[in-house]
Amino acid sequence: MVASDREGRFAPVIADWFLSRVAGREDFSVKVVDLAEIDLPTALSHHPSPAVRAQLAKVTPVLEDADAFVVLTPEFNHSFPASLKNLIDRHFGEWQAKPVGFVSYGGLSGGLRAVEQLRQIFAELHAVTVRDTVSFHSAWRHFDEEGRHKDPAGAEGAAKALLDQLAWWARTLKQGKSAVPYAA
Template sequence: MDITNATTATVTAAPAAAPAPLTLALVVASDREGRFGHVVADWFRSRLAERQDFAPTVVDLAEVDLPTSLSYDPSPAVRAQLAKVTPVLEAADAFVVVTPEYNHSFPASLKNLIDRHYTEWQAKPVGFVSYGGISGGLRAVEQLRQVYAEMHAVTVRETVSFHHAHGLFGEDGRHKDPSAAETAAKALLDQLAWWGRALKDAKSVRPYGS
């Protein structure tokens, strides 16, 4: 009996293409005149710029004029303002909220934005960058976790918080000693990327709520 030895060719698989970046809505919560929020937000944007796994868009509530009176049938003027933010929230795979702490809580401008939307938040991860006095805005964050749970969003554990924030940044907007904050930002974004990818993949198989 003849035995034929077949030669097995080694096939090198092409490397898998990197997944598309997650769309990220960076919500700057404060609309207070003279706010410090843009300094913190700009610093965090510099952290995002070093990553390839997120494609960020800024939602700055100081640039959106939404009245606090809610309506199921908004006026044309209110609809025009919502058109600036609703499509961004809808398209986002993940969120980062940059928030101060006002009187142990978060700004009314942020609650207004949250309350005007619902499905836009659902089954998406939310991270927090907070700033304030001795608490670093963490009391605002703890309240926001409860609010976003009601929105069916997933808040990630890691946060970036700036205690006595005004003293941490120079006049040029640069953090004076950024190593700890940079480590915290990386941990937050790593968790956000994992949850963002996991939830996006899950929703591609089974829509949320089905």
């Protein structure tokens, strides 16, 4: 899930890099949800309009079918984008008993303050967040003009750790989800 929806965003560079790490693995099948492509109004309603329902129809089935999530988020003002909170709050059961990993970027903190807030939110939704993250401090300095990581060893190790944990949690929670309290 690509959380940034700002014009001129850096997220596609990091998303492409991360997706290239996932591409070499047989334990993941990826569907990207890019919030820049989903137009959800900020006002939440128990009775969304037909236009809102049409936008949700693009993403809700993807969330329902997923066994795990990776949220790629920037840090804006020590937090994550409103577009991500908007999407999260429009769903509940879709997150339950599923693991969530994080790839973040930003200035000095590399997006880790945003990730810490997201951990609390996903805990409330009965999702499990994996401990290891991939974070890019001053992300634009790590990539060249073609979007290639200049010194990828550390980031690749972090991505491998994140994906290994995410795969384990996805298998474990999928098996356990059929038990109480998550039985359908």
